[in-house]
Structures are given as structure tokens and as C-alpha cells.
Amino acid sequence: MTYEDIARDIKNGKFAPVYLLMGEEDYYIDRISDYIVEKSLDENEREFNLTIMYGLDTDMANIVNNAKRYPMMSEHQVVVVKEAQNLRAWDDLSFYLQKPLASTILVFCYKHGTLDKRKKIVAEIDKTGVLFESKKLKxxxxxxxxxxxxxxxxxxxxxxxxxxxxxxxxxxxxxxxxxxxxxxxxxxxxxxxxxxxxxxxxIGISKEYNNFELKSALITKDILKANKIVKYFNDNPKNNPLQPTLALLFNYFSNLMVAYYAPERTENGVAAYLGLKSTWQAKEYIAGMRAYTGMKVMNIITQIRLSDARSKGIGNVTLSQGEILRELVYFILH
Structure with missing residues (x-):
């Protein structure tokens, strides 16, 4: 199920007996967990019917015992297990899943990774309740x-x-x-x-001198503007570290390389092929395909990787971060 599917069910009062929320992105795990509590229990009911447990301080037997309790003056009781990635003996949950208590909503918050999907217990949770993987957004x-x-x-x-x-x-x-x-x-x-x-x-970001404007200048091959931004970054290194700039440029040119293979080089076609949520984001890729050949983009990606290595001291003992960026921008534009 997607985040939107789960949120819609919760909003409509449709709760699963067990949720396994896992993945690298904490945000969606926290949002779903909090939303379940918000929609299943009012503030007065939470005092007696909300149990928060931590994987490092408990075990599966204790969790199951709490899940088997009946709610007090409420339709539901909610058991939230935070830091579930620290739990062991997941197979001990199997017997409870055969006949989970209808009045209990059991929520596992498994962060910074996923439970091994080859385990039988993962399939059992998916069959009985909700299995959700929260992935980092591109x-x-x-x-x-x-x-x-x-x-x-x-x-x-x-x-x-x-x-x-x-x-x-x-x-x-x-x-x-x-x-x-x-x-x-x-x-x-x-x-x-x-x-x-x-x-x-x-927020304190310059609207004229930032990574977004640098990317725009490179897409349009505005040499003067690009060099002004590079100079500003060099003069203000604390507010404009090199690594985020390299990451943004690598992401753009990597996507641009993929965009060349889009069946339709229209805004809708490129947006769909790259998985963009809005067509306006596709405009800069269409502009980039006009400005750069596929071979040039491949060389740019290689140069960004080399710049990243140099910024970490690999093969470079003399260039400052500002000089590394200046050389990279010159290579991209010429």
C-alpha cells in the first residue's frame, strides 16, 4: 500500500490489526503512526488505551501480551512499538497474527532499514495487516x-x-x-x-546566488551569471559548501542523461519517464537536451565525480573548493 492509500483508510476509520512501517525515510513512518493514534483515540481515551514501547527496552513476548489486552471505555487500544529495528525474535509474533485482537491496533515503527523480506513473518504481516516501506524521495x-x-x-x-x-x-x-x-x-x-x-x-538563502540559480545558468549556458554565482560561493564558503552543489548538479545531469531515452520528448513525456510530479520540472530537462549532447552530458557526469573526489583530497593537494567548482563550471560550459 502507498502512503496515500494508508492515510485514506485511516481517515475513513478503517484500521488494520497490525502495521509494519519500515524504511529509510522516517517522515512517513512518523506521519502514519501519529495519524493512527489521532484518528483512533480521542485525547481522553489515550490515557488508558495508548501504549508506547521501545524495541531496545522490550521483547516480542511483552509486546504480544500488551496487544492481547482489551481497551478500557474505548473501541480501540493502540500499541506503538518505536525503534522496532532493535527487536529480536520476530517469529514470536506469528502465533498472535493467526488471530489478532480486533480491538487492538499494533504499530511497529522500523526505521533506518527494512526487515528481511524473505522472512515468513513479513509475508504474514502483509497478509493480516499493512506492510509499508518508506523510501527516501529522489x-x-x-x-x-x-x-x-x-x-x-x-x-x-x-x-x-x-x-x-x-x-x-x-x-x-x-x-x-x-x-x-x-x-x-x-x-x-x-x-x-x-x-x-x-x-x-x-530562511537566509540568497534568491540570486544559490545552487538552483547556478543550475539554471548552466542549463541556459549563461556564462556571466554562472561565474558570478561561483565567485559568490567562493567568497561565502560557509553558507555555500561544495558538496550540496555537486550533489544537485550530479542529480540534474544524471536525470538529463536518462531523459534522452524518453519515448516522447515533450513536457508530459519527460515528466512521466523521469517520474516527476509536475510537468514544469520537465522544462529544464528539455532545455538541457537542447543545450548539451548526450556525449557531453556523459563527460560532465564523469567530471562531477572527479570534482567530488578532489574535494575529498583524492588526487588533489592544491585546489580549494572554490577553484574546484570554477574548473567544473568551465568544463560544463565549454
Whole structure:
């Protein structure tokens, strides 16, 4: 099941007897777990019918014993097992799954990895309840996530502003959600649209000199603008470290290489092929295909890898991070 499927069922009061929420992305695991508690128990019911357990401090036998209890003056009781990746003896859950208590909602939060899917217990959980793997979002999907998140807050965000936030925070969704919440709070009364100016004012990112603008300058081959940004980065190294810049450029040119194989080189065709949530993101890939040949893109990807190695001291003893970026940008543009 997808996150949206699970959230819809929970909203409609349709609960599974057991949930195994696992994966590298904490955000969706936390969201589903919190949403189950919110929708299944009111605040008064939680005092007697919500049990929080931690995998490091308990075992499966204790968890099952708690799951077998009946709720007190409530339709449900909820048992949430956090840090479930520290649990052992998962097979001990098997007997309970044969006839789980209908009034109990048992939630396992397994973070920073997944339970071995070859284990029989994984198939049993999937058959009886809900099995969900929370995967890290690709960088290209972050602006879509930001736009959707702000829409739920009844706030619009301009495409460029969403790109700036994605570039600044990266794919740590919990941190990203926190920064977006702060942004919503700081909006002037009556304003429900976030522009790059708000990002610059409240988050501290320059709307003129950032990785998003550097990428745009490279796509359009604006040599003057690209070099101005490189100089700004070199003059402000603490606020503009090289690694996030290299990561963003590698992500863009890697996707650009894939875009050449899209059956249809239209906005809809490229967006579908790359798995982008909105067609406006495809525009920069279409522009990139016009500006660079496939062979040049392959060479650029190699050069970004070399720049990354140099930034870590491999094969380089003299160049500063600013000089590494300057050489890379020169190679891309010429």
C-alpha cells in the first residue's frame, strides 16, 4: 500500500490489526503512526488505551501480551512499538497474527532499514495487516513534495521558491517539513503565497546566488551569471559548501542523461519517464537536451565525480573548493 492509500483508510476509520512501517525515510513512518493514534483515540481515551514501547527496552513476548489486552471505555487500544529495528525474535509474533485482537491496533515503527523480506513473518504481516516501506524521495521529487505539503497548509509556493527550499534542506523530510512550518508562521497576515523573496528573508538563502540559480545558468549556458554565482560561493564558503552543489548538479545531469531515452520528448513525456510530479520540472530537462549532447552530458557526469573526489583530497593537494567548482563550471560550459 502507498502512503496515500494508508492515510485514506485511516481517515475513513478503517484500521488494520497490525502495521509494519519500515524504511529509510522516517517522515512517513512518523506521519502514519501519529495519524493512527489521532484518528483512533480521542485525547481522553489515550490515557488508558495508548501504549508506547521501545524495541531496545522490550521483547516480542511483552509486546504480544500488551496487544492481547482489551481497551478500557474505548473501541480501540493502540500499541506503538518505536525503534522496532532493535527487536529480536520476530517469529514470536506469528502465533498472535493467526488471530489478532480486533480491538487492538499494533504499530511497529522500523526505521533506518527494512526487515528481511524473505522472512515468513513479513509475508504474514502483509497478509493480516499493512506492510509499508518508506523510501527516501529522489531529489527531483522534492519540489513536488514541498508544493503538496504547502497546499495542505492552504499556502501556495512558487516553483522557484520550492526549488530553493529543496536545494537548501535536501531530502530529510522531517527537517524540510519543520522549515516549511516555520515559513508558514512567518508569512504576513493575509498572505498565502511564498515567493523567493520570503525564502531569502526568512530562511537566509540568497534568491540570486544559490545552487538552483547556478543550475539554471548552466542549463541556459549563461556564462556571466554562472561565474558570478561561483565567485559568490567562493567568497561565502560557509553558507555555500561544495558538496550540496555537486550533489544537485550530479542529480540534474544524471536525470538529463536518462531523459534522452524518453519515448516522447515533450513536457508530459519527460515528466512521466523521469517520474516527476509536475510537468514544469520537465522544462529544464528539455532545455538541457537542447543545450548539451548526450556525449557531453556523459563527460560532465564523469567530471562531477572527479570534482567530488578532489574535494575529498583524492588526487588533489592544491585546489580549494572554490577553484574546484570554477574548473567544473568551465568544463560544463565549454
Amino acid at each position: 531529489e527531483a521529487m522534492l519540489p513536488g513534495f514541498i508544493t503538496a505539503y504547502m497546499k495542505r497548509k492552504k499556502v501556495e509556493i512558487e516553483d522557484k521558491a520550492a526549488e530553493m527550499m529543496a536545494d537548501f534542506v535536501g531530502n530529510d523530510l522531517n527537517r524540510l517539513a519543520g522549515e516549511l512550518d516555520k515559513l508558514v508562521i512567518t508569512l504576513p497576515k493575509g498572505q498565502n503565497r511564498v515567493t523567493p523573496t520570503e525564502i531569502e528573508r526568512n
